[in-house]
Amino acid sequence: MQILRVLPLAIRLIVLAVLGVVLAAAATALLMRWMPDWAATLVAATIVGTLIGSIIWRTVAPMRALFRALAGTVASYRDGDFSFGITWDKYSDLVELVNAHNALGDALRDQRVSLVQRELLLDTMVQNTPVAMTLVDESERIVLGNLAARKLLGEGRRLEGRSFPSILERVPQALRDAFERGGDGIFAVGDEDNEEIFHLSRRGFRLNGRRHELILLRQLTAELRRQEVQTWKKVIRVISHELNNSLAPIASLAHSSAELLKRGQLERLPIALATIEERARHLEGFIRDYARFAKLPAPRLEPLEWERFLAQLRSQVEFAWNGQHGDGVVQADAAQLEQAMLNLVKNAHESGSPAHEVQLLLRRLPEQWRIDILDRGTGMSDAVLAQALLPFYSTKRHGTGLGLALTRDIVEAHGGRIALQNRDGGGLWVSLTLPAR
Known part of the structure; x- marks a missing residue:
């Protein structure tokens, strides 16, 4: 059966x-x-x-x-x-x-x-991260706000279901200004004695067929202060090293010159004085470079015709240019842009590249001017590329580490960007973009 x-x-x-x-x-x-x-x-x-x-x-x-x-x-x-x-x-x-x-x-x-456990883990991470996270739907209602967002935006109270514009009415003006500008950015809240620095990031996406926006506010104060301390330590080490390298020989040569005078050996005195002058001028140039980097003024924009500007530049340093777009006009500070371009072209020559291989390409993009400077030198290693634009970083024996950093500051002050990459077959490719105002 x-x-x-x-x-x-x-x-x-x-x-x-x-x-x-x-x-x-x-x-x-x-x-x-x-x-x-x-x-x-x-x-x-x-x-x-x-x-x-x-x-x-x-x-x-x-x-x-x-x-x-x-x-x-x-x-x-x-x-x-x-x-x-x-x-x-x-x-x-x-x-x-x-x-x-x-x-x-x-x-x-x-x-x-498994899904419940993952959701619990994710919620724990979101709620306890120091980054203030807020999710806003298309009706500008807050869908999610973690603990950091409640503390920063809601005085510790829950944010879910509340109108995001009404929340912004109660936050500091600097934060409101950052949202009005749109996009990502860095802003400071508070006075000089009690200043907090934040990074604002905004990302839009679609969830269940509806548009949402994820808003992230990350506090950078402690991190920037640590970086500031490290930078100052590095500046002090660099300045101390450069001063010692110049002042010690100057003091020694001054003493030697005094002994030569006492002995009446005047024929050797011009050599000692020339060396003192050379070290003093090197020290003067070093201090001048630091002062220029620290006191870079806001650019005074004026129309510059590329052909005239590049002709002036070629009178100071050699490079090849195909002559394209020479009749174009860019809004820039002539002195600052010339300094930036000189730094880049001189670096190309100092890289070991043949002089005729140092080239400049000028292109007109829809909303930008693009300037490419190419050479056939030794290029850069990955580690050097990652730090080449940082202040006080240099691979040259007597370099100050300010040339590329100053160039980056000038370009960014004009609203542009700078990028470096190695070329196939050897050499470096430096690309600048400037707004076509």
Whole structure:
């Protein structure tokens, strides 16, 4: 009987059908002894049909209960409840269906537990990060605000559901100005004695078909102060090193000159004085470079014709230019831009590049001017490329580390950008972009 219980449903129905036919034939043959043929056939069909029908009903009834149970568990899965399971020991083909259904429930339950754990971890990270995070929907309502955002924007109160513009009305003016300017940026809040510096980042995306904006406010005060201290330490080391390298020889040569005067050996005195002058002028240039870097004024923009500007530049340093876009005009501070370009072209010559390989390319983009300076020198390693634009970083023996940093400040003060990369086949490619106002 146990074997019959687990037989596939199709085989069981075939057996019942064959059994019904055999029983109907046997009953008809038996009843024909006492009844007419048609009556025997009718009575046999009625009796056997009733018997087989009751057996089929008893066979199908558990299946109907199983289907109702399956429908109920599917509804539970849809509602997020994966705690239900089904037990079934009839008909092997339906046993496979029930086992697959239970396996699906186990997989969904495991995934739900894993998802809940991930959501808990993510919420813990979002809530406890020092970066103030605020998610705003297209109606400018706050969907999410972490603990740092509540402290910075909401005086510690929950932000969800509140209007973001109404929140901005209560924040410092510097923060409102940063939002009005749009995009990313750095701003300071407070006075000089109690100033806090923040970085604002805004990113838009679509969530569930609706536009949202993620707003990040990161406090940079402590980090910038650490960087400032490190920079000052480096400046002091560089200045101290340069002063010692110049003042020690000057003091020694001054003493030697005094001894030469006492001995009347005047023929050696011009050499000592010339060396003193050379070291003094080097020190003067070093201090002048630092002063220029520290006191870079805001650029005084005026129309500059490229052909005239580059002709003036070529009178001071050699480079090749194809003459394209010479009739173009850029709004720039002539003295500052000339200083930046001189630094770059001189660096190209000092890189070991042949003079005829130092080239300048000028291009007119839709909203920008692009100036490329190319050479075939030794190029830069990845480590040098990463730090080349930082102040006081230099690979030259007597370099101050201010040339490229000053150039970057000049370009950025004009609203442009500077980028460096190595060229295929050797050499460096320096690219400047300036707004085409």
